[in-house]
Amino acid sequence: MLNLRFVTMSRPSGIPGRLFGSLFFVFFLGMGVLFLVLTTKEVVKRGETLRWPIVPCTIVSSSVAAEKSSENPFRFAVNYQYQFRGRSYHSQRAELSETRSGNYRDVLRMVERYPEKAQAICYVNPAHPEEAILQRSSFWFALLLVVPIPFIVIGGLGIWAMWQPPTSSLTQPAFSRTVSPRTRSFSLALFFSIFLVAGLAAFAFLVIRPMMKIQQSRHWLQLPCTILSSEVRPHHGDNGTTYSVDIFYQYFANGKEYKANRYSFLTGSSSGYDGKAAVVARYRPGTKALCFVNPADPTEAVLVRRVTPEMWFGLLPTIFAVVGVCGLVYCVRQSRLGKNSSITAIPAGFMAGAQSPPTSDLGGPIELKARISPRMKLVGGLIVALFWNGIVSVFVVHLINGWKHGRGEWFSTIFMIPFVLIGLGLVGFVVYSLVGLFSPRVKLTVSSASALPGARIQFNWTLEGKVQRVSRLQIYFEGREEATYKRGTDTSTDKAVFATIPIVDIQENFRVGSGNAELQVPACAIHSFSSEHNKIIWSLFVKADVTHMPDVKDEFELFVLPQPLAPPMKV
Amino acid sequence: MSSLRIATQLQRKSFRPGEEVSGAIGWTLDKQPKSAEVRLFWYTAGKGTRDVGVVATQKFEAPQANDERSFSFRLPESPYSFSGTLISLIWAIELVVEPGGLSERLEITVSPTGEEIVLGKDALHRPANNAAA
Numbered sequence: 001m002l003n004l005r006f007v008t009m010s011r012p013s014g015i016p017g018r019l020f021g022s023l024f025f026v027f028f029l030g031m032g033v034l035f036l037v038l039t040t041k042e043v044v045k046r047g048e049t050l051r052w053p054i055v056p057c058t059i060v061s062s063s064v065a066a067e068k069s070s071e072n073p074f075r076f077a078v079n080y081q082y083q084f085r086g087r088s089y090h091s092q093r094a095e096l097s098e099t100r101s102g103n104y105r106d107v108l109r110m111v112e113r114y115p116e117k118a119q120a121i122c123y124v125n126p127a128h129p130e131e132a133i134l135q136r137s138s139f140w141f142a143l144l145l146v147v148p149i150p151f152i153v154i155g156g157l158g159i160w161a162m163w164q165p166p167t168s169s170l171t172q173p174a175f176s177r178t179v180s181p182r183t184r185s186f187s188l189a190l191f192f193s194i195f196l197v198a199g200l201a202a203f204a205f206l207v208i209r210p211m212m213k214i215q216q217s218r219h220w221l222q223l224p225c226t227i228l229s230s231e232v233r234p235h236h237g238d239n240g241t242t243y244s245v246d247i248f249y250q251y252f253a254n255g256k257e258y259k260a261n262r263y264s265f266l267t268g269s270s271s272g273y274d275g276k277a278a279v280v281a282r283y284r285p286g287t288k289a290l291c292f293v294n295p296a297d298p299t300e301a302v303l304v305r306r307v308t309p310e311m312w313f314g315l316l317p318t319i320f321a322v323v324g325v326c327g328l329v330y331c332v333r334q335s336r337l338g339k340n341s342s343i344t345a346i347p348a349g350f351m352a353g354a355q356s357p358p359t360s361d362l363g364g365p366i367e368l369k370a371r372i373s374p375r376m377k378l379v380g381g382l383i384v385a386l387f388w389n390g391i392v393s394v395f396v397v398h399l400i401n402g403w404k405h406g407r408g409e410w411f412s413t414i415f416m417i418p419f420v421l422i423g424l425g426l427v428g429f430v431v432y433s434l435v436g437l438f439s440p441r442v443k444l445t446v447s448s449a450s451a452l453p454g455a456r457i458q459f460n461w462t463l464e465g466k467v468q469r470v471s472r473l474q475i476y477f478e479g480r481e482e483a484t485y486k487r488g489t490d491t492s493t494d495k496a497v498f499a500t501i502p503i504v505d506i507q508e509n510f511r512v513g514s515g516n517a518e519l520q521v522p523a524c525a526i527h528s529f530s531s532e533h534n535k536i537i538w539s540l541f542v543k544a545d546v547t548h549m550p551d552v553k554d555e556f557e558l559f560v561l562p563q564p565l566a567p568p569m570k571v
Numbered sequence: 572m573s574s575l576r577i578a579t580q581l582q583r584k585s586f587r588p589g590e591e592v593s594g595a596i597g598w599t600l601d602k603q604p605k606s607a608e609v610r611l612f613w614y615t616a617g618k619g620t621r622d623v624g625v626v627a628t629q630k631f632e633a634p635q636a637n638d639e640r641s642f643s644f645r646l647p648e649s650p651y652s653f654s655g656t657l658i659s660l661i662w663a664i665e666l667v668v669e670p671g672g673l674s675e676r677l678e679i680t681v682s683p684t685g686e687e688i689v690l691g692k693d694a695l696h697r698p699a700n701n702a703a704a
Contacts, residue, residue, distance in 0.1 A: 174665055174672060174674035175614050175623060175674075481656060481658045481690065482657075483617060483619030485618055494618055494619075496655065496657045498690040499691070527651065529649075529660070531624065532622050533619040533622050534615040534620075534622050536653075536655075536658075536690075562650070563588070563648070564648060565588060565589035565648045
């Protein structure tokens with residue numbers, strides 16, 4: 001006879017909590033809706049121009065207007081005349097929004113497309129015939145409509161979920177409902193893909209593109225030019241001011257006068273001021289210089305066609321690309337693991353988790369590999385140090401420049417101190433790991449890499465390298481728990497040792513070089529266990545105290561197996 | 572009012588690896604559910620993010636609004652139920668009824684001794700083994 005247990009569960013549903021949650025999601029929804037409305041208005045406005053009738057027009061005047069106060073100082077100044085419904089009109093608009101650029105050549109192209117006295121077509125707003133444009137704006141802008149959708153969905157669903165009445169007092173997530181490792185790998189792969197794409201895109205823009213231009217410009221004409229103006233142009237942004245070299249020069253090609261303002265093939269601005277000021281000082285207004293002009297398109301010119309020091313900064317984004325590649329490789333490996341042994345389905349009679357004893361364990365003594373080799377430690381440390389210091393250095397350089405020019409920021413400087421200290425710590429770790437490569441190496445051979453509780457494992461060790469510097473050698477067997485968890489955006493792993501079994505402790509140098517010993521796995525030892533975030537690990541540790549060098553502490557994992565099931569009884 | 576019920580044979584809570592776990596489950600709902608299934612699984616609790624391993628699942632055909640069924644599972648040889656400083660591994664049988672994601676869970680212990688293994692207590696510190704250098 002079975003007794004059934006009756007359970008009733010209640011779901012907490014405090015009004016203040018719901019209100020707070022709703023407020024959070026309302027913000028999400030509001031931001032999304034606001035962005036969607038503004039973008040839609042702009043798209044509709046651009047779309048309306050499709051219905052504007054095409055009318056012939058005459059360009060009255062067309063030139064590049066320079067307004068030094070603007071960050072995009074060059075403006076396409078145009079005036080054209082057209083007839084609509086029997087009346088004559090004038091317009092100064094080339095597009096719906098003003099046509100401006102920081103690059104003189106972009107605007108010059110417009111001037112060349114719409115020269116004075118030329119016949120062109122324009123689009124006239126039939127409702128307001130005084131409004132006309134020469135060009136319709138790009139409709140790629142409509143792609144921005146996708147951006148606010150995730151915000152609106154998250155916000156809307158969040159508010160809906162907050163105020164949903166509980167369907168049943170029993171509703172609670174089932175513990176046994178899991179996300180497959182492949183789904184998790186896919187999400188992670190998406191995250192790392194963004195890193196990779198962003199890194200490659202930045203690398204292409206900052207390095208590949210300028211390099212290709214340098215290569216192409218090898219056959220350009222070398223012509224004398226006159227410097228018209230020369231200055232360091234500031235660009236004010238949310239994260240402080242950046243600077244760019246702005247040299248405006250004039251040259252003659254094929255008997256025609258041209259102007260340009262491109263200094264090198266690397267465009268954009270950065271935080272350093274002094275270097276740019278030094279460049280500007282070399283090109284004083286009124287002086288003569290040599291510039292390189294594209295013979296196929298004389299509007300295209302450059303003052304310096306070699307690799308400039310700023311271009312080396314273009315290598316920084318490769319760190320992001322490397323992180324992306326490493327992450328994707330990890331995801332692919334995880335996904336393959338998920339294919340072969342999902343944690344959601346364990347074959348009966350097999351160890352839990354993805355890890356299994358090495359197959360090479362079947363044929364006698366085997367040489368174990370350390371869980372983390374000194375080389376892996378160095379490479380890992382180097383990647384983390386480069387990544388961390390690469391990002392921190394951008395802010396540090398900006399702060400140093402600020403102090404050098406009397407615009408030091410106390411708050412930002414103090415704020416950056418812990419980040420810099422962590423970066424220095426990472427550099428210290430890399431140096432320590434590098435020196436550690438020259439410490440003695442451990443070779444460990446065991447009779448078996450896996451054993452049942454109570455079983456014995458014979459092993460022998462050999463130290464290679466500077467053995468004479470080893471003052472003490474300890475070998476011990478250790479069992480520990482490893483729990484990985486998320487705290488905010490960080491993933492941490494905590495470790496707790498629950499058993500330590502000393503095996504070897506030698507303090508005479510002449511005995512440390514090699515030897516053999518026996519380990520007896522405790523009869524009551526818990527078996528090894530490995531799931532995605534939680535592990536029980538049994539390892540042999542070889543610890544060597546090395547004089548004047550980093551100590552050696554190598555870990556060699558062994559597998560403690562569960563007791564095999566008794567064979568079924570024969571009837 | 573909805574309710575889910577789950578019980579093992581003789582109300583046993585302790586099992587050895589390889590043993591059979593059997594019992595009965597039942598539910599009383601306002602309307603007929605679309606699906607009902609019982610799962611044998613383990614999960615981790617403690618500091619680490621929870622991992623779950625579903626070992627076996629038994630689905631019930633044509634579930635009624637008020638129903639009672641029996642189930643039977645064979646336990647694997649591992650993992651054992653254990654508890655440490657950071658991690659606990661807990662075995663359970665769970666009844667899941669859809670729609671609505673209704674669930675009820677019954678925890679059991681799986682180990683060779685029939686008791687949860689407490690880490691640090693069972694893995695004793697031992698004297699140094701023999702070494703020859």
